[in-house]
Amino acid sequence: MLAKNNVQLITYVDRFGGSTLDELNTLLTKDLKGLFGGVHLLPFYYPIDGADAGFDPIDHTSVDNRLGRWADISQMGEKLEIMADMIVNHMSAQSKPFTDVLAHGKASQYWPLFLTRDSVFDDENSPDIDKVFRPRPTKFFSDFTLKDGTEVPFWTTFTSNQIDIDVESKQGKDYLESILTVFSQNNIKLIRLDAAGYAIKKAGTNCFMLEQTFEFIQALSERASELGLECLVEIHSHYQTQIEIAKRCDAVYDFALPPLILHTLFTRDASALKKWLAISPRNCYTVLDTHDGIGIVDVGASDGKPGLLNNDEIDNLVETIHQNSLGESRKATGNAASNVDLYQVNCTFYDSLGRDDMSYLVARAIQFFCPGIPQVYYAGFLACENDIELLKKTKVGRDINRPYINKEEFDRRLKFPIVKALTSLIRFRNNDVFTGDFICSANNNSLIMRWTKETDHAQLTVDLENLDAKIELNQNNKIQYMQLSSLMRSFENKV
CATH class of the missing domain: 2.20.220 (Glycosyl hydrolase fold)
Structure with missing residues (x-):
């Protein structure tokens, strides 16, 4: 019987004490036996080392053979609840469908699968283009030259290697169905809908969390349920939007929690956190850190609606993180590094608290007592510091919080007092009283x-x-x- 309400781990397969699925399974069932009830396996599709650490799959239904096979995931799912990412918004520019489009243009069977500027907007100078919400500082159209010499602006919400899908087309629906089918056949029980808020594009709107987007998420969740899967929707947005999404899907992230806990500890004032916990969705997963940064938009104002924190409180929060990390987070945030989101601070949660063990342990205790299923990111579990060297190497802001931990380093960190204390706290949280x-x-x-x-x-x-x-x-x-x-x-x- 899988422990549904127990603490879950978030990790890359090859960055947490090993390099394969088999090694990770051994670690979770032996070294950390009984600690985690489930594991969110960050993208393990081919390839794991694309432009966005696996979030730009060439083949979303294929396990990168450097990690293992679907059989390894199915085996892991016998004892642990497995969550996998379903990247609904885009696929790699190196994928077979897109390379076929580049070769054959509109004659390609895959042409309707991808969104172009002209498939949404009538005019390249349309004022509606300026209304589109941008999560990153890069352009959201990238020009690609077809084999016949035609230059086409394809929609690329995140990077030029991530080509947006038309999820409303027959080809788009078939593509998503193929992913759901493979998941259901390989012991995956939970799906994280990545970047779902950007999936629907309509001229005259900001193309983010439209009414049609809600309907898309609801329909996808219902189809997943028919296959025995549950959906966790990943949306960074105003807290009221999060509440509305939660009514129409299995679960959402409580992304307001990380900045609110930091604010509470920085100011010694829990009033904002208390206010949120009185209205927050109960069908949620709680996190302090993930493979992304620490979200800020989730507690801020939007379209005239006040946030959970005001502008001065948010400014103080961000500046305190920069100070606590000795300026390292500043080097990885905003326009300071490529491939970053504008609405988050890139920093390990341990460094955001100045590497203070007690503050970090208190933060985790608060998370574990909040409503929802707690998830702990692998770098947070091992109390990792900012990986400045990886940041320098890749110049990708979020890599500051995506370290590669080999087995030797894993074993060393397991002996840290803060990791031992956190392990004790996790075992305490795996208690049935938290279903009350x-x-x-x-x-x-x-x-x-x-x-x-x-x-x-x-x-x-x-x-x-x-x-x-x-x-x-x-x-x-x-x-x-x-x-x-x-x-x-x-x-x-x-x-």
């Missing part, structure tokens, strides 16, 4: 989060003044207490 009822309260000095299931309860009391926390667990009429500072000291003394 949740309440939250806060005052000037503390944040109290409590779960109750029948006669059992678990309570987290955060001391905001001293950045410490106490956990109380009452289960089967037995009460246990855990002080996070004492937990940290117990492992520090063993070093």
